[in-house]
Amino acid sequence: METLVFALLNGAIYGLLLFMLSSGLTLIFSMMGVLNFAHASFYMLGAYLAFTITEGTSFWIALFLAPVLVGGVGMLVERYGLRKVHAQGHVAELLFTFGLAYLIDELVKIFWGRTAVNYRVPEILDFPLFTLYGAQYPAYRIFILFVAAFMLVALWYLLKKTRAGLIIQAALSHPHMVGSLGHNVPLIFMTVFGAGCALAGLAGVIGGNYFVTDPAMAVQMGPIVFVVVVVGGLGSLEGAFIAAMLIGLLQTSAISINASLADIFGFIGLGADTELGEITIASMAPMLPFLLLVLILMIRPRGLMGDREV
Amino acid sequence: MKSTVKAALAAAVSLCAVQAAQADTLKMAFIDPLSGAMASSGEPAYQSFVLAAEHINADGGVNGDMIEILGLDNKISPKESLVQLQKAIDQGARYIIQGNGSSVASAIIDAVNKHNARNPGEEVLFFNYAAVTPEFTNEACSFWHFRFDAHTDMKMNGITDWIASREDIKKVYLIGQDYVHGEAVAHAAETQLAEKRPDIEIVGNELHPLAKVKDFTPYVQKIISSGADAVITGNWGQDMTLLVKAAADAGQEIPYLTFYGGSNGAVAALGEGAIDTLYQVSELAANMEDVSDEQNALVEEYKERFPDYDYYYHRAFVTLDMFDKAAEEAGSNDPIAVAHALEGMSVEGGYGAATMRAEDHQLQQPLYITTVAADVTYPVDNTNLGWRLVEGGVIPADAAETPTTCEMERPD
Numbered sequence: 001m002e003t004l005v006f007a008l009l010n011g012a013i014y015g016l017l018l019f020m021l022s023s024g025l026t027l028i029f030s031m032m033g034v035l036n037f038a039h040a041s042f043y044m045l046g047a048y049l050a051f052t053i054t055e056g057t058s059f060w061i062a063l064f065l066a067p068v069l070v071g072g073v074g075m076l077v078e079r080y081g082l083r084k085v086h087a088q089g090h091v092a093e094l095l096f097t098f099g100l101a102y103l104i105d106e107l108v109k110i111f112w113g114r115t116a117v118n119y120r121v122p123e124i125l126d127f128p129l130f131t132l133y134g135a136q137y138p139a140y141r142i143f144i145l146f147v148a149a150f151m152l153v154a155l156w157y158l159l160k161k162t163r164a165g166l167i168i169q170a171a172l173s174h175p176h177m178v179g180s181l182g183h184n185v186p187l188i189f190m191t192v193f194g195a196g197c198a199l200a201g202l203a204g205v206i207g208g209n210y211f212v213t214d215p216a217m218a219v220q221m222g223p224i225v226f227v228v229v230v231v232g233g234l235g236s237l238e239g240a241f242i243a244a245m246l247i248g249l250l251q252t253s254a255i256s257i258n259a260s261l262a263d264i265f266g267f268i269g270l271g272a273d274t275e276l277g278e279i280t281i282a283s284m285a286p287m288l289p290f291l292l293l294v295l296i297l298m299i300r301p302r303g304l305m306g307d308r309e310v
Numbered sequence: 311m312k313s314t315v316k317a318a319l320a321a322a323v324s325l326c327a328v329q330a331a332q333a334d335t336l337k338m339a340f341i342d343p344l345s346g347a348m349a350s351s352g353e354p355a356y357q358s359f360v361l362a363a364e365h366i367n368a369d370g371g372v373n374g375d376m377i378e379i380l381g382l383d384n385k386i387s388p389k390e391s392l393v394q395l396q397k398a399i400d401q402g403a404r405y406i407i408q409g410n411g412s413s414v415a416s417a418i419i420d421a422v423n424k425h426n427a428r429n430p431g432e433e434v435l436f437f438n439y440a441a442v443t444p445e446f447t448n449e450a451c452s453f454w455h456f457r458f459d460a461h462t463d464m465k466m467n468g469i470t471d472w473i474a475s476r477e478d479i480k481k482v483y484l485i486g487q488d489y490v491h492g493e494a495v496a497h498a499a500e501t502q503l504a505e506k507r508p509d510i511e512i513v514g515n516e517l518h519p520l521a522k523v524k525d526f527t528p529y530v531q532k533i534i535s536s537g538a539d540a541v542i543t544g545n546w547g548q549d550m551t552l553l554v555k556a557a558a559d560a561g562q563e564i565p566y567l568t569f570y571g572g573s574n575g576a577v578a579a580l581g582e583g584a585i586d587t588l589y590q591v592s593e594l595a596a597n598m599e600d601v602s603d604e605q606n607a608l609v610e611e612y613k614e615r616f617p618d619y620d621y622y623y624h625r626a627f628v629t630l631d632m633f634d635k636a637a638e639e640a641g642s643n644d645p646i647a648v649a650h651a652l653e654g655m656s657v658e659g660g661y662g663a664a665t666m667r668a669e670d671h672q673l674q675q676p677l678y679i680t681t682v683a684a685d686v687t688y689p690v691d692n693t694n695l696g697w698r699l700v701e702g703g704v705i706p707a708d709a710a711e712t713p714t715t716c717e718m719e720r721p722d
Contacts, residue, residue, distance in 0.1 A: 006531045114345035115353060116548070128561055135534045136561030211524035212548065216346045220522070255528040283488060286519050
């Protein structure tokens, strides 16, 4: 029971963080038609900017300022980089974001050094909130939960319930029509790209001190975010949400399971002392998202909620 | 009179200049993670070697040659390390220093063995300052490899002796990194506990991916629900810091018996919670009584030079001191001559004498079990906490010593 409760709590937090990252990516994908390889780099940029702003002022200022700055960088990248490259086709765009990811990586190493920075949880949130089955639960985790849930609701409201959201949705699927109706489509694209990057930046602000802020964080997070977007269905926010929660829960609960492959497949004769039978479920946790990716691509290539093929 | 002084001074200066010009550089390649998740282990070690080399150079160098430490980043990958090794050899380095990661050390031992077999006259020596898998000085021992750190079984001897003396510990949880080192630690803990305290139950034996886990909370919750009284871990670098950080967040107050609790940042992550919960077995006891002033001055100098880190890699200084002494005894900086001279060599380390056992090239030295305390002379991580020797925490060199199965092949 207690294992289940903890796995659910931790899995939900991890899942929401993943969603915050992948929601921006999936929006940008719907718009450009290609995956933005530099997306996880904006996540890293958010964490590092938040670290620097926290050093100078306070965490609360960083919480608002860092995503805005990252969003600004994103908009500049779209306006002066991607828009120019767009004319050359998808391959050029893909290569551009690929190069950008490396560029941001190296810039971060130059500015902040190659080792992890000491980006800490703010003191006001650094206390155990409650005790559950003998283990204290840090308040900061619940704070992440709230920030992520707030963002989720705000995003949903903006896209589904406001006029601006309707225009964005229309511009993503029928840009020429929206343009003919007199809306400034390039401006919409720039805003969407900036907002997507800002969301990644926000994930960096609250995820950077929850995990670790180091130059490897983008490389480590990148593949998982792609898995979320592909499993959820390219371009589908609902799908990305389901996939993010699924992967979050899957990864954290797998660690808590004390079984080996032999315990599960014992009935077909897999012995506990064989090489395969010895593998524990916990040690397979890092592999599970990618297993899911392969399975989804085999069984349902358009993803859980997607409406087009990969 | 004045002019004679001037002339003498000028002569002295020019003599120095001539000597400096004549002194060759002795390149030693330091191959370890200098970027990424594990750089918090590689970088302070690199700085320790640089400082140790500076001391030796200021003292006249090694047979007159000045040591230059080449820092090469291997990103903790065995493959990358072999590229860097080749680069180092091409640049003329005949001495290789590495320590972080037994998987890397194993690849380097293998490559050095092959290189030396194929290139007689251009042999290189490998000084391993931290890769502690016992095999390297047992069945896989090599004449070209010298280990300057106590290996897993030796360190575990210290930990299990301490556990054996604590009647209140009935359940032990083992957690480690999923590679050869983590497996060796778990194996040593299991066999030694079964021997020393058969009544102790091992309630968990967990291996997690190396340098990939960002959040240890699920693991810590598993430890809590297992009802363990103590945890043994061989984790290092970021895996050490994040593990104890998650334990502190969950409010866990059982002893964590570690090899590398002194990893940069672990004490800071735990804060006051580290007192009497974080234990470490190592060759270093900075706040021990009757340490020479000279050694304490070195600890202070290190902190002054590298304020981000603390004096932790005492082995780096032992390694280069012993190398210097061996080379001068051999009267040559040639790797084969140095290797022969190193066998059986002893130096007065700052925390007890260290001897290089000839039969397997395993350094023998006293080990210390320390725990975190306030009010110490040399605090760490820029906190007011530091490492204090526990009662009965001194393990003399002969108690830490374990027999070896090494059958070494020596060149003629």
